[in-house]
Amino acid sequence: MKITNDTLLRAARGQQVEHTPVWFMRQAGRSQPEYREIKKKYSLEEITHQPELCAYVTKLPVDNYDVDAAILYKDIVTPLPGMGVDVKIKAGIGPVISNPIRSVADVEKLQEFHPEEHVPFVLETIKILTKEQLTVPLIGFAGAPFTLASYMIEGGPSKSYNRTKAFMVSEPQAWFALMDKLADMIITDIKAQVQAGASAIQIFDSWVGALNVEDYRIYIKPIMTRIFSELRETGVPLITFGVGASHLANEWHDLPVDVVGLDWRLSIEEARQRGITKTVQGNLDPSYLIGSWDEIEKRAKRIVEQGVAHPGHIFNLGHGVFPEVDPDVLKRLTDLVHTYSRELISQKSN
Numbered sequence: 561m562k563i564t565n566d567t568l569l570r571a572a573r574g575q576q577v578e579h580t581p582v583w584f585m586r587q588a589g590r591s592q593p594e595y596r597e598i599k600k601k602y603s604l605e606e607i608t609h610q611p612e613l614c615a616y617v618t619k620l621p622v623d624n625y626d627v628d629a630a631i632l633y634k635d636i637v638t639p640l641p642g643m644g645v646d647v648k649i650k651a652g653i654g655p656v657i658s659n660p661i662r663s664v665a666d667v668e669k670l671q672e673f674h675p676e677e678h679v680p681f682v683l684e685t686i687k688i689l690t691k692e693q694l695t696v697p698l699i700g701f702a703g704a705p706f707t708l709a710s711y712m713i714e715g716g717p718s719k720s721y722n723r724t725k726a727f728m729v730s731e732p733q734a735w736f737a738l739m740d741k742l743a744d745m746i747i748t749d750i751k752a753q754v755q756a757g758a759s760a761i762q763i764f765d766s767w768v769g770a771l772n773v774e775d776y777r778i779y780i781k782p783i784m785t786r787i788f789s790e791l792r793e794t795g796v797p798l799i800t801f802g803v804g805a806s807h808l809a810n811e812w813h814d815l816p817v818d819v820v821g822l823d824w825r826l827s828i829e830e831a832r833q834r835g836i837t838k839t840v841q842g843n844l845d846p847s848y849l850i851g852s853w854d855e856i857e858k859r860a861k862r863i864v865e866q867g868v869a870h871p872g873h874i875f876n877l878g879h880g881v882f883p884e885v886d887p888d889v890l891k892r893l894t895d896l897v898h899t900y901s902r903e904l905i906s907q908k909s910n
């Protein structure tokens with residue numbers, strides 16, 4: 561279907577909009593009663609393998625909250641089985657990998673990823689959504705090499721990333737080989753998602769904030785530069801994101817991306833002062849969503865005000881919606897951002 565609401569795409573490119581576009585990370589998830597019903601019967605993997613059902617889950621937040629974009633329901637680890645990684649998503653834990661990477665030989669064993677062969681169900685879901693159902697952009701996505709490598713090396717979620725960082729500095733050759741293989745996968749995966757119909761891309765480097773700036777420049781920036789440079793060819797807006805990574809915001813700004821994602825630790829105003837001139841995405845602390853509406857309203861308004869002060873803001877949370885959040889709050893918040901930003905933008909143009 562034709563995209564009739566392209567505010568997200570225009571905001572990503574720093575163009576004029578009538579209202580600040582809104583979407584929420586993890587909007588298609590456990591805060592929704594309809595989703596929880598489906599989860600009683602099917603796992604995340606089972607949902608993603610059924611394109612009609614997966615499209616329904618992806619579209620739910622657009623129908624229920626009136627957000628300005630859908631994000632494909634799948635996970636950052638969805639492509640990994642195609643590379644020979646044995647991964648299962650465990651409830652309440654996250655991705656768990658039974659054959660973690662511990663050596664150069666383990667990196668060499670990783671297989672080449674082919675989207676049409678390994679994730680045809682993902683491409684089919686995208687086609688159903690974009691050809692038949694959505695009038696807002698569909699955001700395709702992938703995990704970034706560091707964040708994926710952290711699961712592949714630790715064998716599961718981690719708080720410290722000790723093994724990952726030790727491997728990175730002690731086995732640089734194996735590390736860079738791993739980064740290259742993951743980058744190949746990410747680039748082919750994203751190109752296939754765009755070909756199928758995704759019209760914006762977010763690369764989740766959720767855990768890269770664990771690195772200092774110097775290590776980021778040595779071990780990560782070159783591969784991120786390659787990934788985004790190659791993805792530039794798709795012509796769709798490119799968004800980067802990570803948690804606790806404010807110290808890397810300027811490094812991200814250097815990358816060939818359109819949008820710099822901010823969690824809640826750095827305000828939009830501060831980011832602008834630090835020379836972030838590109839579109840920013842964020843950045844309400846999701847914790848507030850289970851607090852009082854007055855505080856949510858006050859803080860969301862402040863973010864909208866900072867966002868309209870300079871062209872290019874996509875409203876989002878600093879990280880994902882968590883299961884305890886009331887869906888009515890997300891609807892109310894979406895309406896608030898739309899209404900308040902419309903008011904501020906029309907005042908500005910008068």
Ligand SMILES: Cc1c2[nH]c(c1CCC(=O)O)Cc1[nH]c(c(CCC(=O)O)c1C)Cc1[nH]c(c(CCC(=O)O)c1C)Cc1[nH]c(c(C)c1CCC(=O)O)C2
Nearest residue numbers: 585586587588589604633634635636651652653654764766
């Ligand atoms: C690090 C990461 C993962 N997955 C993802 C990231 C990057 C974003 C971030 O920083 O949170 C990305 C992701 N995972 C999921 C989406 C779907 C789209 C959306 O955002 O609405 C997206 C964009 C579905 C999911 N992925 C997962 C769920 C929850 C489990 C479920 O409903 O079965 C969902 C809806 C599982 C998962 N998968 C992962 C974790 C940490 C978890 C959570 C474990 C838990 O809390 O149960 C890995």
